[in-house]
Amino acid sequence: MDILPILSTLRRHKLTAWLLILEIALTCAIVCNAVFLIGQRLERMDMPSGVAEHELLQIQVADMVAPANPYARVAEDMAVLRQVPGVISVASSNQVPFGSSSSNSNIRLDPAQVRWTLSATTYFGENLPKTLGTRLVSGRDLESSDFVDVDVAMKALGTGDAKHLPSVILITQTLAERLWPGQNPLGHIIYLAPTVGLRVVGVLDSLVRPNAYDISKAQYTTIVPLRMGANKDQSYLIRCRPEDRAHVLDAALAALKKVDPQRVVTTRRSFDEVRRKFFQDDRAMAGMLVGVIAALLIVTALGIVGLASFWVAQRRRTIGVRRALGATRRNILNYFQTENFLLATIGIALGMALAYAINLFLMLHYELPRLPAIYFPVGAIALWLIGQLAVLGPALRAAAVPPVVATRSV
Amino acid sequence: MLKMTHLSKVYRTEVVETYALRDFNIDVKEGEFVAVTGPSGSGKTTFLTIAGLLETFSGGEYHLDGIEVSNLNDNARSKIRNEKIGFIFQAFNLIPDLNVFDNIEVPLRYRGMKAAERKQRIMDSLERVGLASRAKHYPAELSGGQQQRVAIARALAGSPRLLLADEPTGNLDTQMARGVMELLEDIHREGATIVMVTHDPELAARAQRNVHIIDGQVVELSEDPRFHTVHAAAGDAHA
Numbered sequence A: 001m002d003i004l005p006i007l008s009t010l011r012r013h014k015l016t017a018w019l020l021i022l023e024i025a026l027t028c029a030i031v032c033n034a035v036f037l038i039g040q041r042l043e044r045m046d047m048p049s050g051v052a053e054h055e056l057l058q059i060q061v062a063d064m065v066a067p068a069n070p071y072a073r074v075a076e077d078m079a080v081l082r083q084v085p086g087v088i089s090v091a092s093s094n095q096v097p098f099g100s101s102s103s104n105s106n107i108r109l110d111p112a113q114v115r116w117t118l119s120a121t122t123y124f125g126e127n128l129p130k131t132l133g134t135r136l137v138s139g140r141d142l143e144s145s146d147f148v149d150v151d152v153a154m155k156a157l158g159t160g161d162a163k164h165l166p167s168v169i170l171i172t173q174t175l176a177e178r179l180w181p182g183q184n185p186l187g188h189i190i191y192l193a194p195t196v197g198l199r200v201v202g203v204l205d206s207l208v209r210p211n212a213y214d215i216s217k218a219q220y221t222t223i224v225p226l227r228m229g230a231n232k233d234q235s236y237l238i239r240c241r242p243e244d245r246a247h248v249l250d251a252a253l254a255a256l257k258k259v260d261p262q263r264v265v266t267t268r269r270s271f272d273e274v275r276r277k278f279f280q281d282d283r284a285m286a287g288m289l290v291g292v293i294a295a296l297l298i299v300t301a302l303g304i305v306g307l308a309s310f311w312v313a314q315r316r317r318t319i320g321v322r323r324a325l326g327a328t329r330r331n332i333l334n335y336f337q338t339e340n341f342l343l344a345t346i347g348i349a350l351g352m353a354l355a356y357a358i359n360l361f362l363m364l365h366y367e368l369p370r371l372p373a374i375y376f377p378v379g380a381i382a383l384w385l386i387g388q389l390a391v392l393g394p395a396l397r398a399a400a401v402p403p404v405v406a407t408r409s410v
Numbered sequence B: 001m002l003k004m005t006h007l008s009k010v011y012r013t014e015v016v017e018t019y020a021l022r023d024f025n026i027d028v029k030e031g032e033f034v035a036v037t038g039p040s041g042s043g044k045t046t047f048l049t050i051a052g053l054l055e056t057f058s059g060g061e062y063h064l065d066g067i068e069v070s071n072l073n074d075n076a077r078s079k080i081r082n083e084k085i086g087f088i089f090q091a092f093n094l095i096p097d098l099n100v101f102d103n104i105e106v107p108l109r110y111r112g113m114k115a116a117e118r119k120q121r122i123m124d125s126l127e128r129v130g131l132a133s134r135a136k137h138y139p140a141e142l143s144g145g146q147q148q149r150v151a152i153a154r155a156l157a158g159s160p161r162l163l164l165a166d167e168p169t170g171n172l173d174t175q176m177a178r179g180v181m182e183l184l185e186d187i188h189r190e191g192a193t194i195v196m197v198t199h200d201p202e203l204a205a206r207a208q209r210n211v212h213i214i215d216g217q218v219v220e221l222s223e224d225p226r227f228h229t230v231h232a233a234a235g236d237a238h239a
Ligand SMILES: Nc1ncnc2c1ncn2[C@@H]1O[C@H](COP(=O)(O)OP(=O)(O)OP(=O)(O)O)[C@@H](O)[C@H]1O
Pocket: B011, B012, B013, B018, B019, B020, B038, B039, B040, B041, B042, B043, B044, B045, B046, B047
């Protein structure tokens, strides 16, 4: 199709043409960025946890009357839970992956270091790697001889009594690679405080932190052999087959109630729910952005339909004259399709620049990464398609204008 | 060149059937200049639109340049309009958003002609109608007579064998009308077949042959110059 005469015609209708071009440009720019933001959210929601997600249950209980010996209570609870039919493994833990609330430690590689190297989360509690289903890639799991009661360790921290502090630690391979790139981490010492040096004895394949807000630091995770006493922040984690979860949860709660009928269950959920809750804002944001994109595309499509219909009506006689001069129906159809393609292309070109500008703004003010080049063609193709779809109806109506219009209508 | 036999055209609306043409017979030979006259509503424009393949007909036969056109599909009809027929309308029908040059180029582009040849033909035909200096003007910047000359240039640029004109001087004053008529006579002398509908007896008289249409039928054909004034007067009276 010849584009020069179409362009000169458009030049005679500058204002309307530019309005449509700007609408397309704005939509294109917003669609590019919105698709990128959605992609980011989806990527976050896809973040691996490193645990057997569909096999885990979390229970938290609050005791009305504090047990005489909280450590004995935990031991009793765990023993009771292990007896529940269908239970594969039970752990006690201070926190859960994607659980939001977390304990974190500032890690130093040298006790004299002024500023710490990084901040990592610290899981503690018994039987964690096995229950969570996180795999050891080297070294060994924690053994019961490694464990120290939390209260004892706290006291020892004050007095500097190393004998009553834990001496070993498990870390993820991401953290190992970050701390000692290319080296075997086993045997290296991590300092959680100047007086608390822990030897790395095992490396975990993957274990996400509860506060995994920054995807690049989501795997900065350690497990320290501290034994927990019963308290309201402590969780029981239960592993069972996915299809057993519902009745295992019920039976586990009943078993815990039997230990102390006074206690109140504060949390009872599957790990699937933990993940869903953690990412609900991301999901809502992605959904909202999908809505924004849909609304913008619909409005733009309606704008195109409106303007094209107006132009077809306005040019009805001209179309008849073109038909009389030898234009086929296809020529007329192509005319409007090409016209729309030109408007869309100019709009898309402007939209790209605008998309880049919006991204720069978001980078500056919302710490967003640079818009990858792959998202530019996404916006372009979306608008070309929308444009062609929207113009098809009016263009077909134009193609149906009979040549006799040239002589009949005045 | 153009031969219609027992041709009829019915316009059907919900309430009425109008026979715009009935048992319509005409034979225009190659190279003729025929003026068509008749009262308003008699079917002159209808005849021209069917002759120019702008509309289909209801019955009878129409041979254009030896081809029976009733079986042609829309694309074939477009091609014939584009290559063999030149149209000149009472309302000029220039495309307001295109300048003179681009207007004349329209049918040539549909023919798929190369840019160099298009340019040559456009400048030649503008030369012919004496408007070579107005190529970059828009229709709104030209007088009625000039616009009609551009329309004639557009019709000529494709070197059509048949020129169909529906009251080409209807919107022009006498002097401009005379100019347009002289142009048509020139074109005719160079070999084109011309069929022109007119209300103007003076112009009709200058054609080789007059055809008078009343109520959708050709009432009389005459090549005898003695009849010219009579028929022209009749046409005038009906108008
Ligand atoms: N689209 C149509 N629908 C219905 N009737 C029509 C249509 N077009 C033309 N007619 C009728 O056909 C008849 C012939 O019309 P036509 O336009 O051919 O007349 P004409 O000779 O060109 O008249 P004028 O000199 O006024 O231009 C008229 O009665 C007209 O009302």
